[in-house]
Amino acid sequence: MSQHEITFTVNGESQSATVAARLTLVDFLRDALRLTGTHAGCEHGVCGACSVLLDGVPVRSCLTLAVQADGSEIVTVEGLAPEPGTLGILQDSFWETHALQCGFCTSGMLIASHALLAANASPTEDEIREAIGGNLCRCTGYKQIVDAIALAAERLRGSNLPAKEAADDER
Amino acid sequence: MSAEPNSAFRYISRKRRTKEDHRFLAGNGRYVADIALPRMLHVALVASPYPAAHILSIDASAALALPGVKAVVTGDELASGTDALASGLDIPKVRRYPLAVGTARYVGEWVAAVVAESRALAEDAAELVEVEYEPLPSVSDPEAALDPSSPPVHADHGSNLLYRRKFVWGPVDEDFAAAEHRIEFRARWNRNATVPIETFGVVASWDPTAQLLDVWASIQMPKFPDQLAKALRLPGNGVRVHFDVDVGGSYGVKRGIKHSVLAGYLARRLGRPVRLIEDRLENMRGGDAHGPDRIFDMAVAFDSSGIIRSLRIRALDDVGAHAGRAPFQLGKPIGAIVGPYRIASVEYEAISVTTNKTPQEAVRGFGQSPTNFALESAVDRVARHLGIDRIELRRRNLIRHDEFPYTIPSGSTYDSGDYHAVLDKALAAGGYEDLVRRRDAAREAGKIAGVGIACCLEPSGGNSAFEPLFNPKNETTTWMDSCSIKVDLYGGIVAMMGTSSSGQGHETLVSTVVGEVLGRDPETIRVVHSDSLSALPSNSPVGSRMAIMLGGAAAGAAKKLKATITAIGAHRLGVAPEAAEYRDGDVMLASDPGRRLTFDQIVEIAHRKFHELPPGLEPGLQSAHVMEVPTGGTLPTADGRVQMYPCYAFEAHVVYLEIDRITGKVAIGRYAVGHDCGTMINPDIVHGMTYGGIAHGIGAALYERFAYDGEGQLLSGSFMDYLIPSSHEVPDITIADHCTPSPLTSFGQKGSGEAGYLGAPAAIAGAVNDALAPLGLSLTELPMTPGVLGDLIAGAG
Amino acid sequence: MKAAEFDYVRVASVEAACRALAEAGGDGKILAGGQTLVPMLAMRLLRPTLLVDVNRVASLQVIVAGGGEIVIGAGTRQSDALADEIVRRDLPLLAKALGFVGHVQTRNRGTVGGSIANADPAAEIALAALALDCEIVAQSVRGVRTIPIARFFQGAMTTALAADECLVELHFPAAPSGGGRGCGFHEVASRHSDFALAAAAVQLALDGEGACRSVAIAVGGVGGAPLRIDAATERLRGTTLAAEDLAAAAAIVREVVEPASDLHASADYRRRVAGALVERALLDARSEALAGRN
Known part of the structure; x- marks a missing residue:
């Protein structure tokens, strides 16, 4: 079993580590880096709870090997708020509409919708549902999540920043 | 009773942000898998590939030879070191341990536990454990299991029948004989469950000096600490369950008692913390968390006017290979066995059988949603039989607003309701007339379209009256819950609850209630989850009970605290408490509000100035309240009448859907629900649970099934085959609120944790059958998948 | 669900990937997106000794x-x-x-x-x-x-x-739509994003008279491998894709495919639906092709 030196950026911080070939990115983030906001729900790529941004793109971290993150920039839910104790506009919109209950799928939902809003300032309801279509939630029936993302889009537009920058600002 | 949301409240029923969401949104939740203890070991399971087999030998030598592997434990070892897990029924020869002992009884049953330095290593070793099996004949069909010639799942028990009783409440035979019409049909609710996105997990750590087992678990289970201690042969105070673990969804099933006993045993034996987190495959096959698997044989007696006189219900439920509490899921629906309808007599035969399938666990509604599906199917069939509009037929049979409190034949009294008003609101919210026009236009265009209606009850307040009903040796008549409050030296309020939460927002509930009673901003009130050693008794968030029971306990504790504060203030003001007035923590003379003591002054007196306290009052500022379930406290009658839960919420669903003629795919075009759970403590939370319950009901109706092949192999053991609805499958949903307060609770609240799920499968099935009716087809089996509907429609030519 | 052990190498060229595969002697696997491979590794349904990561090629x-x-x-x-x-x-x-x-x-x-x-x-x-x-x-x-x-x-x-x-x-x-060419794709899956219970792809070209010059039909979810239905192609060539032509093509599809029953759908369902989806895909393709002629 090969071991590999990797260097990467997590939530803006540059780090390096030695990882076994078979270690998945989600296990690496959670167990080695103790970034436990990203959750493992199914470990076979269906539920989306483990979603993270890899070089700006939302991916399943259970289907990505840690070694593959070498040289990459990773953003997890812990990296979405402007500073500790605060929430970004998207997160705050989730709070406003109560877009979660148990919270287990929430980080994946935030990652998926963050990526949507970075690319699309005025998503339709269908586009919102498509963006979170790969993230299963068992609590909410999705309604308050869809409402939250629409609310966040509206607030981000109102913030007089292009959605991309405003979304980046949230980190 | 008012039908308007109660505006008398300051915090209750208001749009307020929850206390819990912030930490989850920051990625700061603390779930069991987030707990990492020094020197923690990891468990993987060896599972039976056979539905039934004798375990002839287990050779762990190759596994133990792997560096980093600490132990391989078998069922024989565990059975000598622990007691069998508790069973609800009086069936002493159906014994269950966390690992199979001698015989494996279903595919996926845990046969051995492997403990290693990492989970990956434990899995490597689990593959090396050599188990020699002797396959046995098995049974996986509940009707076949009833046949005395079927292979017994538990040979010592003698048969596969776990429970059978025919209840007769009222003159059923006479009512059937006198009725103008009778119909019979079968309804099939196939096996599904709540399947939370977080699997079950537990971390256990043994302190040999304190003789104390610390447990962190994603648990939602009454009496969990007690049962854990008993199975591990520890005193109750030798186990400390930490209730501050966030549970990643449960909706009933997170009852990992077998996981926890195993982890506790291993932690003691190995002297190191042990973590057992199910992976998804273990969760689906061996997590013992499937749901009801039920066949209803229904007979209905009714008159030409549409009045339903009597019901005969035979419910055969397949609990899988072990019993646990699952057979009680046939008992809870007795509390609402006639639904929201005036039906004078009922016969109910409840039959529980065991088969070689994954054991069943409590699922949202505890058997009520399948029963509601059968009842509403009956009502629709009566309407169709008579050619009476389904809504009109329901209106004729629904209990009227002026008839409450209303006692049903099986002994429960419904507290309050205004079913006709809520149904009307649902129809208005769904645009019922438009939906009918839309359906008819779609049919004109050659489409298959239907409208569904379902009315149902959510019994709430969760006592456990089905326990003594189904097991006379069990005389449980209380199912209390508790809350304590303390105020610190500087006026900070802390409220303590004695159970974990799995998304229900209990911190919001308690802070809102305490804030309301004390007139203090809920934002400033901290709510903590105690551990089982420091907590007052709780029966956990089951049976849709926490708004009533935890809310009631919190209100009770806050009222006691308010009385204490008033007494201190009055004493210092030199008047009797009756002459003083409490306002937002301050106490003043009723006759002269200028003469007052502030909250801070009273807190200081309580904490520092014993000489200023009224005689006989304890120093400090604290209170506690343990609440009995309203209407609880009595055993069933000999003929099986009992007050089940105290409160009854009502919901009316309206759904429009179309079915693709070729592919059989259902597309839901409109969904609305009228909902009355009395006073809503936090409307966003109630609405969220209702939306989520409907989504879960859509899953049960159209997508989700734990299916087995003829050989007892589970076919849907991963998320590739067990199909949970996504944002594409769940439509936008409209909720129309109504409020009929309960006269039995602190603020008129009822339960809502099962809302939506209890009626959605019935409503969707009703809509599918409305759509199929013009083709001369009907279907009373869930789930109604494209494969099933496509074949059915094609068969009609 | 942790994968069994394997070695990993990241390559910068196709040549390096081929060398690595050759050295693995048949037990190597290419790691591209990993969306199918990694779940199979996690379930231990596959156990290569070496993964050759081509994501940076x-x-x-x-x-x-x-x-x-x-x-x-x-x-x-x-x-x-x-x-x-x-x-x-x-x-x-x-x-x-x-x-x-x-x-x-x-x-x-x-x-x-x-x-x-x-x-x-x-x-x-x-x-x-x-x-x-x-x-x-x-x-x-x-x-x-x-x-x-x-x-x-x-x-x-x-x-x-x-x-x-x-x-x-x-x-x-190249197969752009318009100018007499069109395509269609229809699928039915249990949920929006699941693998198909049945799916059909059609690529069509019409001649100047609106008759079928060439057509290719493929169906999926109905047997061992994705399947091209050339017999249906033969039936359609030269026709105007009238209703009876489409029905005949669908009938051929139903005859040719050999689906199995499983948890999600019966063999009959898949056979029937495959035919119907081919019809729907042909209709889409034809209307694209005709629209392009205007």
Whole structure:
């Protein structure tokens, strides 16, 4: 079993580590880096709870090997708020509409919708549902999540920043 | 009773942000898998590939030879070191341990536990454990299991029948004989469950000096600490369950008692913390968390006017290979066995059988949603039989607003309701007339379209009256819950609850209630989850009970605290408490509000100035309240009448859907629900649970099934085959609120944790059958998948 | 669900990938998007000794048009292909199929070549490739060869690729819609993003009179491998795709396919629905083709 030196950026911080070939990115983030906001729900790529941004793109971290993150920039839910104790506009919109209950799928939902809003300032309801279509939630029936993302889009537009920058600002 | 949301409240029923969401949104939740203890070991399971087999030998030598592997434990070892897990029924020869002992009884049953330095290593070793099996004949069909010639799942028990009783409440035979019409049909609710996105997990750590087992678990289970201690042969105070673990969804099933006993045993034996987190495959096959698997044989007696006189219900439920509490899921629906309808007599035969399938666990509604599906199917069939509009037929049979409190034949009294008003609101919210026009236009265009209606009850307040009903040796008549409050030296309020939460927002509930009673901003009130050693008794968030029971306990504790504060203030003001007035923590003379003591002054007196306290009052500022379930406290009658839960919420669903003629795919075009759970403590939370319950009901109706092949192999053991609805499958949903307060609770609240799920499968099935009716087809089996509907429609030519 | 142990090597070129596969002696696997491979590793259904990561091989992630042909690098992300102007313009059938593949997150990692190489009987990209008559370029230390798609799929999850071969490129003949050409893709899945219970891809060309000049039909979810239904093609050629022609083609589809029953649908269902989806795809293709003539 090969071991590999990797260097990467997590939530803006540059780090390096030695990882076994078979270690998945989600296990690496959670167990080695103790970034436990990203959750493992199914470990076979269906539920989306483990979603993270890899070089700006939302991916399943259970289907990505840690070694593959070498040289990459990773953003997890812990990296979405402007500073500790605060929430970004998207997160705050989730709070406003109560877009979660148990919270287990929430980080994946935030990652998926963050990526949507970075690319699309005025998503339709269908586009919102498509963006979170790969993230299963068992609590909410999705309604308050869809409402939250629409609310966040509206607030981000109102913030007089292009959605991309405003979304980046949230980190 | 008012039908308007109660505006008398300051915090209750208001749009307020929850206390819990912030930490989850920051990625700061603390779930069991987030707990990492020094020197923690990891468990993987060896599972039976056979539905039934004798375990002839287990050779762990190759596994133990792997560096980093600490132990391989078998069922024989565990059975000598622990007691069998508790069973609800009086069936002493159906014994269950966390690992199979001698015989494996279903595919996926845990046969051995492997403990290693990492989970990956434990899995490597689990593959090396050599188990020699002797396959046995098995049974996986509940009707076949009833046949005395079927292979017994538990040979010592003698048969596969776990429970059978025919209840007769009222003159059923006479009512059937006198009725103008009778119909019979079968309804099939196939096996599904709540399947939370977080699997079950537990971390256990043994302190040999304190003789104390610390447990962190994603648990939602009454009496969990007690049962854990008993199975591990520890005193109750030798186990400390930490209730501050966030549970990643449960909706009933997170009852990992077998996981926890195993982890506790291993932690003691190995002297190191042990973590057992199910992976998804273990969760689906061996997590013992499937749901009801039920066949209803229904007979209905009714008159030409549409009045339903009597019901005969035979419910055969397949609990899988072990019993646990699952057979009680046939008992809870007795509390609402006639639904929201005036039906004078009922016969109910409840039959529980065991088969070689994954054991069943409590699922949202505890058997009520399948029963509601059968009842509403009956009502629709009566309407169709008579050619009476389904809504009109329901209106004729629904209990009227002026008839409450209303006692049903099986002994429960419904507290309050205004079913006709809520149904009307649902129809208005769904645009019922438009939906009918839309359906008819779609049919004109050659489409298959239907409208569904379902009315149902959510019994709430969760006592456990089905326990003594189904097991006379069990005389449980209380199912209390508790809350304590303390105020610190500087006026900070802390409220303590004695159970974990799995998304229900209990911190919001308690802070809102305490804030309301004390007139203090809920934002400033901290709510903590105690551990089982420091907590007052709780029966956990089951049976849709926490708004009533935890809310009631919190209100009770806050009222006691308010009385204490008033007494201190009055004493210092030199008047009797009756002459003083409490306002937002301050106490003043009723006759002269200028003469007052502030909250801070009273807190200081309580904490520092014993000489200023009224005689006989304890120093400090604290209170506690343990609440009995309203209407609880009595055993069933000999003929099986009992007050089940105290409160009854009502919901009316309206759904429009179309079915693709070729592919059989259902597309839901409109969904609305009228909902009355009395006073809503936090409307966003109630609405969220209702939306989520409907989504879960859509899953049960159209997508989700734990299916087995003829050989007892589970076919849907991963998320590739067990199909949970996504944002594409769940439509936008409209909720129309109504409020009929309960006269039995602190603020008129009822339960809502099962809302939506209890009626959605019935409503969707009703809509599918409305759509199929013009083709001369009907279907009373869930789930109604494209494969099933496509074949059915094609068969009609 | 942790994978069994394996070694890992990241390569910078196709040649290096081929050398690594050769050295692994048949026990190596190419790691591209990983969206199918990694779950199979986690469930221990596959146990390669070596993963050869080709995600940083730039030459595998290109889309080039020229000479009436579109070449798509096997490592092209599904999301990139879906968003690509060339694909949308010249390979609308592939674009339609890509819209049915997985979710945003899986398309962001999953590759066009990976889907083909996995040969899942219900995968969408394979159907488009079959209907478009694409050619597959595979490379190994033994050399480069071209495999016609018609000979590529050999059964469920099995292909003509040798264990030491790396799928490099997909060569598609350009097939823009309009001007007498059109395409259609229909699928039914249990949920929006599931693998197909049945799916159909159609690529059609009409002559100046509106008669069928050529048509290719592929169906999926109905048997061991994604399947091209050439007998239906024969039946349709020269016809105006009238209702009876479509019905006849669908009947041929139902005769030819050999689906199995499973948890989600019966064999009869798949057979019946495959035929109906072919009809629907043909209708779409015809209306695209006719619209383009105006």
